[in-house]
Amino acid sequence: MTVVVNGEPRELETGMTIDDVVRSLTDEERGVAVALDGEVVPRGAWTTTTLTGGEHVEVLRAVQGG
Amino acid sequence: MTFELGGRTWSSRLIMGTGGFRSLGDLEAALVASEAEIVTVALRRVDPSSRGDSPLRVIDDLGRFVLPNTAGCYTAREAVRTARLAREAFDTDWIKLEVIGDDRTLHPDPVELLSAAEQLVAEGFTVLPYTSDDPILARRLEAVGCAAVMPLGSPIGAGRGIDNPHHIRLIAEQSSVPVILDAGIGTASDAAEAMELGCDAVLCASAIARADDPPAMATAIKLAVEAGWHARRAGRIPVRLHAEASTPASGLAQLGGDPTPVSDTRVRP
Numbered sequence: 499m500t501v502v503v504n505g506e507p508r509e510l511e512t513g514m515t516i517d518d519v520v521r522s523l524t525d526e527e528r529g530v531a532v533a534l535d536g537e538v539v540p541r542g543a544w545t546t547t548t549l550t551g552g553e554h555v556e557v558l559r560a561v562q563g564g
Numbered sequence: 565m566t567f568e569l570g571g572r573t574w575s576s577r578l579i580m581g582t583g584g585f586r587s588l589g590d591l592e593a594a595l596v597a598s599e600a601e602i603v604t605v606a607l608r609r610v611d612p613s614s615r616g617d618s619p620l621r622v623i624d625d626l627g628r629f630v631l632p633n634t635a636g637c638y639t640a641r642e643a644v645r646t647a648r649l650a651r652e653a654f655d656t657d658w659i660k661l662e663v664i665g666d667d668r669t670l671h672p673d674p675v676e677l678l679s680a681a682e683q684l685v686a687e688g689f690t691v692l693p694y695t696s697d698d699p700i701l702a703r704r705l706e707a708v709g710c711a712a713v714m715p716l717g718s719p720i721g722a723g724r725g726i727d728n729p730h731h732i733r734l735i736a737e738q739s740s741v742p743v744i745l746d747a748g749i750g751t752a753s754d755a756a757e758a759m760e761l762g763c764d765a766v767l768c769a770s771a772i773a774r775a776d777d778p779p780a781m782a783t784a785i786k787l788a789v790e791a792g793w794h795a796r797r798a799g800r801i802p803v804r805l806h807a808e809a810s811t812p813a814s815g816l817a818q819l820g821g822d823p824t825p826v827s828d829t830r831v832r833p
Contacts, residue, residue, distance in 0.1 A: 523610045528620060533649055557609065558610065562584065562606070563582060563661075564604030
């Protein structure tokens with residue numbers, strides 16, 4: 499299945515969760531947030547939110563700013 | 565010198581932005597020197613190719629309060645979504661709300677800003693909006709429940725100081741929430757001016773981060789904020805066209821010449 503992660507189409511195995519996607523990108527916990535098709539996925543739901551293909555996932559972290 | 569913001573008491577009236585520092589070492593040194601308690605961060609996509617240290621580690625290690633921003637958002641919709649993500653990322657309801665209207669001036673889009681502020685207040689956020697120096701917009705932001713108003717002195721990163729001190733004074737005079745001068749500070753005297761005009765605090769990023777010596781500038785701006793706050797409380801003398809002698813004229817010795825002082829009667833004081 500294809501999922502767009504941070505703007506890049508990626509081929510992922512069926513059944514992968516948001517948590518799998520986050521772990522493939524970063525080891526950080528605090529300061530990381532995920533949007534699935536524009537809406538926040540609470541941290542507690544990362545392991546139970548399964549991707550089915552076609553979604554847009556944004557994985558964000560803290561950077562210097564403001 | 566403490567002040568109330570968002571239901572909490574703070575001892576520093578300098579809020580520090582973290583954008584523009586050349587290294588996390590510079591950021592850390594400037595944070596220590598500034599004694600700022602509230603520190604802003606932004607959210608951006610994770611870049612797996614740069615697993616470098618996060619500014620968050622520096623801020624957390626120093627025990628400072630993280631204030632996420634919505635920098636880079638151009639619509640209320642994007643800003644509200646970013647604020648929700650920030651709440652999840654940093655376990656905080658506080659948000660520095662930025663909704664930009666134009667990338668040349670980085671001026672806020674007042675229509676989108678007010679709409680986003682209203683939505684976020686309704687969702688329980690403590691909203692600190694970056695706004696233009698328009699007193700009416702500031703009043704509207706306060707009316708929808710923002711915890712502060714943060715007018716710009718001049719455009720972000722411009723370093724011009726306060727372009728329109730009259731507007732900043734009007735906003736400070738009318739507001740019952742804290743007024744935080746945000747954006748435009750170039751050097752210490754600008755921060756002192758903001759406080760003298762009646763602002764409750766100053767938010768500063770570029771002036772410190774991009775200075776030749778960031779910790780030294782952090783110290784200077786910290787002291788300027790304190791100096792301006794004391795000056796404001798002290799009550800400055802009126803600005804006059806003519807001199808007003810500080811030494812009494814009575815009892816002046818006559819030591820020759822015309823005893824009558826020369827007076828220009830064409831101009832009345």
